[in-house]
Amino acid sequence: MRKLIAHTEVEVNEEGYLTDFSQWTKEVGECIADENGICLTDRHWEVIEYIHEKYSCEEPLSIRGIKKSGVIDIKEFYKLFPGGPLKKATMIAGIPKPKSCI
Amino acid sequence: MFILSKATIENVYAAFIMANGARMEGIESEIFFTFFGLEAIQKKKLEHLHVATVGNPAMHIPTMLGGLPGVEALATRMMKSEMEKLDIPPVSEFLEILSDSGCRLWACKLAVDMFHLKEEDLIDEIEGVLTIGDFYGRADQDGTQLLFI
Numbered sequence: 001m002r003k004l005i006a007h008t009e010v011e012v013n014e015e016g017y018l019t020d021f022s023q024w025t026k027e028v029g030e031c032i033a034d035e036n037g038i039c040l041t042d043r044h045w046e047v048i049e050y051i052h053e054k055y056s057c058e059e060p061l062s063i064r065g066i067k068k069s070g071v072i073d074i075k076e077f078y079k080l081f082p083g084g085p086l087k088k089a090t091m092i093a094g095i096p097k098p099k100s101c102i
Numbered sequence: 103m104f105i106l107s108k109a110t111i112e113n114v115y116a117a118f119i120m121a122n123g124a125r126m127e128g129i130e131s132e133i134f135f136t137f138f139g140l141e142a143i144q145k146k147k148l149e150h151l152h153v154a155t156v157g158n159p160a161m162h163i164p165t166m167l168g169g170l171p172g173v174e175a176l177a178t179r180m181m182k183s184e185m186e187k188l189d190i191p192p193v194s195e196f197l198e199i200l201s202d203s204g205c206r207l208w209a210c211k212l213a214v215d216m217f218h219l220k221e222e223d224l225i226d227e228i229e230g231v232l233t234i235g236d237f238y239g240r241a242d243q244d245g246t247q248l249l250f251i
Contacts, residue, residue, distance in 0.1 A: 063199055064191050074202035083128035101123055102190055
C-alpha cells in the first residue's frame with residue numbers, strides 16, 4: 001500500500017516496512033524513527049549504515065551478527081532501538097524485516 | 103518466563119531461542135535454571151551438553167544403538183555442526199547474547215544446594231539464586247506466562 005512519509009509517497013507493506021528500498025531517503029528514515037518514538041543520533045546512523053552494508057551484500061542480519069559487527073554491542077543496540085531492535089532498525093533503514101530467529 | 107529443567111541440547115536451545123526471540127520482539131523474558139538445567143550455566147559443563155540418543159524416538163535409530171559408546175558424542179557433534187551452519191551460537195556465547203539482550207537469568211536455590219554448587223561454579227551472567235517463591239514473586243505481574251521445559 002502507499003503511504004505518505006516525509007512528503008514523499010512510498011510503498012509499504014502491512015507492517016510498515018518499505019517494499020522498495022530505492023524509495024528510501026534519510027528523511028524517510030527519520031520519519032519512520034519518529035513514528036516509533038526514536039530520535040536518531042549519529043550512533044543510530046552508524047548502525048543504519050552497517051545494516052545497509054549487510055543488505056547490499058545480501059548477508060542476513062541477526063543479533064549474533066550485531067555482536068560480531070564491531071560497530072555496536074548488543075546492550076547498546078537494545079538501548080538505541082528499544083522494543084525489538086532488529087525489527088525497528090530495519091524498518092527505519094528501509095529494508096525488509098529480517099527472517100532470522102536468532 | 104522459562105523454567106529450564108533439562109540439560110539436553112534440544113531442550114536448552116529451545117529455551118534459549120524462545121527467550122532470545124522474545125527479547126527480539128520487545129517482550130520481557132527471564133530463564134530460571136533448575137535441576138539438570140543447571141548444567142547449562144555451570145562454567146565447566148556448559149560446553150559439554152549432549153543430545154539424547156537413548157529414549158528419543160526422533161533419532162530414528164534403535165535405542166540399543168543409541169546407548170553404544172560414542173554414539174551420543176557423534177550425534178551431538180553432527181547436531182552442533184548443523185547449528186553452526188545456521189549461525190546458531192554455542193551455549194556460552196548464547197548466554198552472553200541473552201544477558202546482553204536484557205534476558206534475566208536465575209538459578210534455583212534448591213537444585214543448587216542439591217548439587218552442592220557454589221556461586222563460582224556458575225557463569226557470571228547469572229543474576230542470583232532464587233527460591234521458587236522468589237521466582238513466583240517475579241512472575242506475579244499481569245500478562246506473565248510461565249513455560250516449563
